[in-house]
Amino acid sequence: MKYKILPICVAACLSAAAATYTYVGDVNNDGEVTIADVTSLVNIVLSEEASDNVMTDVNEDNEVSVADITSLVSLVLDGEAPRKVMLDDSDLSEAADVVEDDEDMPAYGDYIENTTFTSTVTITYDGNSASVSGKPTGVSITTSGAHVTIISAIKNVKYVLTGNSTDGSFKIYSEKKFCLTLNGVDLTNPHGAAINNQCGKTLYLVLPEGTDNHLADGDTYAEVELEDQKAAFFSEGQIIFSGKGRLNVDAVGKSGITSDDYIRFRPGTHINVTSTANHGVKANDGIYIDGGVLNVMATAHGVKGINCGGVMEVNGGRTTVITTGNPIIETTELGNDTTSCAAVKADTLLTITGGTLCLKSSGDGGKGINCNNNIVMTGGDVTVVAQGVKDLAAPKGVKCDGTMSVTGGAFYTYSAQSKPLDVQGGVTVGDGHAGYTVTERSVHITF
Known part of the structure; x- marks a missing residue:
């Protein structure tokens, strides 16, 4: 069974001052990728209900299915999951640009x-x-x-x-x-x-x-x-x-x-x-x-x-x-x-x-x-x-x-x-x- 994941906008990469990162497969959002995430994902797939949790789409094919469970098990057995990188369309608060007013620069x-x-x-x-x-x-x-x-x-x-x-x-x-x-x-x-x-x-x-x-x-x-x-x-x-x-x-x-x-x-x-x-x-x-x-x-x-x-x-x-x-x-x-x-x-x-x-x-x-x-x-x-x-x-x-x-x-x-x-x-x-x-x-x- 499989279903589409609901699209949402997530800020996955933040500035160093607020360095918070997510990891591929961290379904339960506890900062680790473990067997507990596999259990959570199995329950989500069995429920057959669409989810707005982008972490469930482990293999990033825009669907949540048994294939994601297989990918997540591989990550857990490997012992290290990568950071999640996603396009971030949210606004950014930043200082105003300083205009260069020296003509010689x-x-x-x-x-x-x-x-x-x-x-x-x-x-x-x-x-x-x-x-x-x-x-x-x-x-x-x-x-x-x-x-x-x-x-x-x-x-x-x-x-x-x-x-x-x-x-x-x-x-x-x-x-x-x-x-x-x-x-x-x-x-x-x-x-x-x-x-x-x-x-x-x-x-x-x-x-x-x-x-x-x-x-x-x-x-x-x-x-x-x-x-x-x-x-x-x-x-x-x-x-x-x-x-x-x-x-x-x-x-x-x-x-x-x-x-x-x-x-x-x-x-x-x-x-x-x-x-x-x-x-x-x-x-x-x-x-x-x-x-x-x-x-x-x-x-x-x-x-x-x-x-x-x-x-x-x-x-x-x-x-x-x-x-x-x-x-x-x-x-x-x-x-x-x-x-x-x-x-x-x-x-x-x-x-x-x-x-x-x-x-x-x-x-x-x-x-x-x-x-x-x-x-x-x-x-x-x-x-x-x-x-x-x-x-x-x-x-x-x-x-x-x-x-x-x-x-x-x-x-x-x-x-x-x-x-x-x-x-x-x-x-x-x-x-x-x-x-x-x-x-x-x-x-x-x-x-």
Whole structure:
């Protein structure tokens, strides 16, 4: 017998200051996974009544059945259950961002507060059409149904999108940086990117407080010669997210959010990204998470939840990433080349100074963190879980080709069938740590 589990929203990963964790299989919520939980789960399954207790879905197939009892018995016999990692859509209380007002500092240009926008263009989507108000000199605007194309040669322009369309888009060619405000827009482009920025300058993406926004692509893209559109929300230039509104991005054709430059998430933002085709969030030159809520769910072969080609920094906020998928196997002259899933893929330095980072990867050989360079952690609260099988590749909590140092915060990693922590250059744990526990399945460091 089996039945569906009722969906609820659970805050599974909290800040280090309120470090409370749940564990897979802790059905009776006593902080341990024991035979008592098996008894509780058996009684729930036999009752055939739907439950709002997410801990009962041990194998995470969105059903509660005898299969969950089998999985729970295996965890009890193994002697160690992993932490539970779930997407957390709850609000986050965090300090306001401190605006950089020194023009000589590199981050000065990332703060929209340091730019004055003198022209506003409002685009209202309504089904199969879009209307435009405000057309400053130097800005050309064309519409085809609900597909809007902007060509701009002037600076200090703010574009406001509102309304809804299931067959629309916003595409811009601009010689200058600009502001794009999503003011309660629901936009789907069945033939490509919902937002397509062909400008290599900064895109300030503002989410006004109280707004809910949604962007989605289609499963096939109409390609344009000499142009990229790599995601439901694509930008050639930097994307700076700010504001206290919400943005949901659903990708079925390509990635969720992609920048060919870098992406910065500022405090206050609330962004949910789901991709069933490619990566969740990808940036070529860097990803900076300064705050806000970021949830990423990516499901595909070899997919990365967050894929960063440059430096990645986690300085605040609450970021939860879950990936599911088997590896991509490519046969070469040297043998098979395996590309596994990873919740976070960092091609260079990964730095964690604050915030909460919760990562989980399942599927054959999935990695929680896969870093080609060094990992430096001085603060924050990190949970990494690899729950995949070990058939074609090894599922590791953290795989790091360089060195790793932990001198502050709280760090936990677990792997069900391989190394929880695999660091080629060695791990350095700073003096003054409160705990440093290593088991066959996990590594736990606290300060």
